[in-house]
Amino acid sequence: MAEMISIRSVSRNYGIYKALDEVSLDIGAGEFFSLLGPSGCGKTTLLRSIAGFDTPTSGDIRIDGHSVIGTPPNRRPTNMVFQNYAIFPHLNVEENVAYGLKRLKLDASEERRRVGDALDQVRLGALGKRGANELSGGQRQRVALARALVMRPKVLLLDEPLSALDKKLREEMQVELRSLQKAVGITFILVTHDQYEALGLSDRIAVMFGGRIAQVATPKDIYQHPLTREVADFLGGMNFMKARITGESAGELSVETQRFGSVRVAKPLGFAARDGHATLGIRPERLRVLWDDTNANHSLQGQVVDRHYFGEITHLIVDVPGMEKPLSVSETNNFGADDIPVGAPIRLAYDPDALVALRG
Numbered sequence: 001m002a003e004m005i006s007i008r009s010v011s012r013n014y015g016i017y018k019a020l021d022e023v024s025l026d027i028g029a030g031e032f033f034s035l036l037g038p039s040g041c042g043k044t045t046l047l048r049s050i051a052g053f054d055t056p057t058s059g060d061i062r063i064d065g066h067s068v069i070g071t072p073p074n075r076r077p078t079n080m081v082f083q084n085y086a087i088f089p090h091l092n093v094e095e096n097v098a099y100g101l102k103r104l105k106l107d108a109s110e111e112r113r114r115v116g117d118a119l120d121q122v123r124l125g126a127l128g129k130r131g132a133n134e135l136s137g138g139q140r141q142r143v144a145l146a147r148a149l150v151m152r153p154k155v156l157l158l159d160e161p162l163s164a165l166d167k168k169l170r171e172e173m174q175v176e177l178r179s180l181q182k183a184v185g186i187t188f189i190l191v192t193h194d195q196y197e198a199l200g201l202s203d204r205i206a207v208m209f210g211g212r213i214a215q216v217a218t219p220k221d222i223y224q225h226p227l228t229r230e231v232a233d234f235l236g237g238m239n240f241m242k243a244r245i246t247g248e249s250a251g252e253l254s255v256e257t258q259r260f261g262s263v264r265v266a267k268p269l270g271f272a273a274r275d276g277h278a279t280l281g282i283r284p285e286r287l288r289v290l291w292d293d294t295n296a297n298h299s300l301q302g303q304v305v306d307r308h309y310f311g312e313i314t315h316l317i318v319d320v321p322g323m324e325k326p327l328s329v330s331e332t333n334n335f336g337a338d339d340i341p342v343g344a345p346i347r348l349a350y351d352p353d354a355l356v357a358l359r360g
């Protein structure tokens with residue numbers, strides 16, 4: 001994949017506070033890339049630095065082979081869609097979309113064609129003459145997208161563009177955003193604190209904490225092989241446990257746990273043992289309820305101490321003697337997990353392959 005954005009050792013200091021701390025990152029042409037992290041982690045600062053609305057204290061940002069440090073936003077091959085997508089209320093849809101084109105001084109037919117194309121891309125072709133005040137939230141968001149796309153940027157920057165929409169509409173717009181990106185084929189960089197949004201939309205995700213990038217990977221990789229406890233926890237929650245290291249090779253650890261027995265796990269990049277121990281994790285949905293006396297190669301015995309109902313699934317909190325903390329179990333309600341009473345004894349099955357070792 002050709003490189004579109006190359007970020008090298010970018011820091012952004014506010015006094016002694018580092019909003020960005022030596023961030024390096026490459027984003028490919030045509031990639032749907034997400035910056036994911038909790039509030040204050042620096043993701044918006046990084047996006048604004050790519051757009052040119054913020055200037056790094058040090059480091060370099062190259063877009064399509066050229067350093068853009070010192071280049072104002074309107075001279076960069078980027079366009080940004082903001083969270084509160086301020087569209088002009090006194091202009092109609094077409095006029096809103098055409099607004100940024102004015103400075104290009106295109107001839108009238110070319111301008112009309114580009115506006116028409118952009119409106120078709122966001123499926124607003126029929127609403128060109130509508131006033132901006134006569135649109136739903138989702139339609140307004142599409143106008144904001146069309147207004148950015150009409151400029152034909154190489155990179156579209158999206159700052160939590162769907163956060164103002166209600167859940168159902170947000171989910172619909174997520175699907176649209178993904179197909180829009182596939183159709184236009186340009187690089188999209190999305191800032192979000194919503195792990196599901198990042199997992200569902202992106203080719204790759206960078207997870208950020210405290211001004212630094214903790215991990216960059218595909219959604220599946222980052223979910224299944226988080227490098228650190230923080231990343232694992234931010235993306236969906238995980239049960240952690242301490243394990244004694246009994247053997248170590250280049251890519252693998254042999255460990256012994258109190259309740260999950262002896263297992264072999266992949267060694268995460270940059271792993272360092274602590275007092276001969278490693279931290280292991282297992283996702284709540286990788287622990288499955290055993291409903292009868294079925295034999296399972298790997299199982300645990302425990303007692304349900306709490307239960308939370310979420311419609312299609314139930315979260316069970318299960319006390320397993322010998323575990324430091326009760327286990328969190330996520331089970332589908334297809335088989336009646338929502339009917340298991342608090343206090344009931346329970347057997348859980350797991351696949352040892354579901355255990356992962358975490359760095360630190």
Ligand SMILES: Nc1ncnc2c1ncn2[C@@H]1O[C@H](COP(=O)(O)OP(=O)(O)OP(=O)(O)O)[C@@H](O)[C@H]1O
Pocket residue numbers: 014018019037038039040041042043044045046193
């Ligand atoms: N002008 C500023 N002066 C001082 N500190 C700032 C300034 N702008 C941002 N910060 C700090 O930099 C850090 C990163 O901010 P940023 O907006 O990038 O975070 P974020 O991850 O996008 O968070 P959110 O999701 O809440 O927008 C925050 O702790 C913020 O308080």
